[in-house]
Amino acid sequence: MSLLIVLFGLILLLALIVGKWSPMIALLTVSIITGLLLGMPVAKVISTVSTGIGSTLGSIVMVLALGAMMGKLIEETGAAKKIVFILIRFFGYKNIQWAILLTGLMVGIPLFYNAGFVVLVPLVFAVAAATRLPLLYLALPMAASLSVTHGFLPPHPGPVALASIFKADVGLILIYGLILTLPIVIAGGIVFPRLILKRNMPDPPAEFSPEGEELLPSGLRSFLSALLPVALIIIGTIGMHFLPASPSKPFFVFLSDPTVALLIAVILTIFIQKIPVARAMDSCIEGVKSIAMIILIIAAGGAFKQVLIDSGVGETVKTMSSSIDLSPLFLAWLITALLRVTLGSATVAGITAAGIVLPLVGEGGSPELMVLSVGAGSLMFSHINDTGFWMFKEYFKLSLKQTFSTWTVMESIVSVMGLLGVLILNEILY
Template identity: 40%
Template sequence: MTTTFAILLATAAIIAVVVLIARFRLNPFIVLFSVSILLALCAGMPADKVVASFEAGAGHVLGHVGTIIALGTMLGKMLAESGGADRIALTISERAGRQRIDWAMMVIGLLVGLPVFFEVGVVLLFPLAFVLAARTETSLLRVALPMGAALSVTHAMIPPHPATLLALSAYHANTGTTIFWGVLLGTPIAAISGPLFARFISPRVLITEKNALAEQFVQREIPTNLPGFMVTVLTITCPVILMLIGSSADMFTTPRSAANMFLHFIGNTDIALLLATVMSFYVLGLARGFSRETILRFTNECLGPTALIMLLVGAGGGFGRELIDSGVSKAITDAAVSAHVPLLVLAWLLAAIVRVACGSSTVAMSTASGIAGPILAHSQGVSPELMVIATGAGSVAFGPMNDAGFWQMKEYLGLTVPQTIKTWSVLETIIAVLGLVFCVGISMFI
């Protein structure tokens, strides 16, 4: 297969995905599946191996990420039902004061966003944003946008989010180092795209429509019997702490010793999330007076909405596998290596393109890392951890209208579509651009 044909084929496949999803409004899973199959057939791959290749790619991705999605969703559910999210928001906002409420909401978003999907974080925290905006007589945009920026940053750049973990696997990056860079780079990015941007844009976008949803929550009484602040924060950050311990185990224990293997075991992503979720069943469940039957109901009912997410993530993995098995990825890899295309930029662009195509940042990150991973394996001098961050930054680019988050923000804030583009889409683009700029800048010194 010639390099030109491989590039044209991959380009045509990506354009087809964009057009079919964005223009014709077809189901993203069907589109990714169909385009993957057609790409492999056009590349000359034997028909009897095409479907098996897609299944292998989807199975590999889901085998890694399915458990993460399930456990993270359960942990988020316990956080919501116990009032843990309310406790964190109230405590931080009370200590921050009225003038710094936007900065407080950014911190809240960073903390609560660690174990939950962006969409779940929005549902958890927007009621509190409504209440705090009303009680402090602050613009809802100034309160809510910093929260949304923080949730988006944690979703894209900081493990244990599923997409970030997929990129970790694809690039063979170190978990602890990725968390370090994710926090170090993600915090100023959240600050610029959150409180600073919100202070600039909120006076320029006036919300004139009556927000019935906000009124409903403003009238809501916040429970007085909430879990403690420290125990809630400890439960949320438990998986991150365990993963950091596991990734640094070789620094203070003898490799392959019993203690070393134990620390690596509890620092494994699946085990860390499992331990944190089981911990939440007690400290946010049984200790709060919930029965075992109630906790079981919570964990069962929260998994239904994750089905589509898993399908899309799996389809993204299948698409990436078809590119590899058909030889298209190798041809592009050889061309990229010989042309010295900056890998950080390439990974960012791939993620941004898929983001526009299907809307899902998780699919964008898993697909882009699946394509860029083999290129990184043949390259030197590029940090795998920065590749994770750059890919994550590209995966939230533009805040397109085929992203569920776009419509969530529109409805919760009571904005028109043009106003949502001016606020949320611009905010997401700021995160994406700053993520790439920071990664390229840091790569010059490490």
């Protein structure tokens, strides 16, 4: 009976989101209604909602805020554009897809998906015009890279929120996620567009010389700023987990904390890029404004997650799944994928699924791999209820059929390969 009530709650959530309700308001409303229908006393529902919001945001809100600040600083200084221009010259015309793909990865780690997309789209158009290559030949590598970083890698909201829920090590998530990222984006961003476009490469054009490059920061400063947060977290995690005990170990523990790493990265970026402090602070404020609603959606998702836990639904799922011979990692991916197809938002689908599959952690899947499995599921079959679908369609002026056959298929490839990669990592590591 409890699972039928949860199903009703998910259908209600879908109906509200389709009805143009804010996902935050929809999630809070459904959390309360579902809790009451599951027989929880009113006072317990209210305390559960508050606990869910607090426990979800408590450890991640500063990570999300600092990540947004970092992304805004990189965007406004022109570091992202400089990275594109350098990689294009380095890889050359024949390997231009690789330049776009690696740019998407580097820009996508510090920038949230929408910001990265808006920053890189004009550059994709400029490169396509200069090289006379099909637009989708370049757009898909960019989109695949941004999508993978959005679903798998901290400090993006989904992975950070899931790490908090599953009590997973963010540094290990980042390391495992980076191991999976390259083969996944190669399949979705390099191999897939070459298979579907089936067009001979035109003759190489004159050397690509972007306008205004002389006004951008140097390549060293640009790469250093973009990769600094990731480098700090990885160095700290490696020192904490893989180096023998020593007096320096507390330093690595300190450095591996995402909040500390991002705070250091924000401060150093201000100095590296020589940004006036007053202007840098204004940029930081604008960056946080851009993700305010995402933070609230995550908070509301945490409330729904806590209702599912406190009402015992998670234990019911655990009991039922024990009689099914399926890997918990696969089950987590499947539930998230179904929610993604139903609800649209990758973040909402991931956090909602986390509340359902949380009791499965340790039952054949580490917390870090559960985060990546849910992250992979949250990218499955993006379609008309996802804002990313419409952004890709409208920016590149595609028909619905073309968007389904390119963007939707690419997202599904990324999702399925993510699941396979997680299962392989689980066999190797555990």
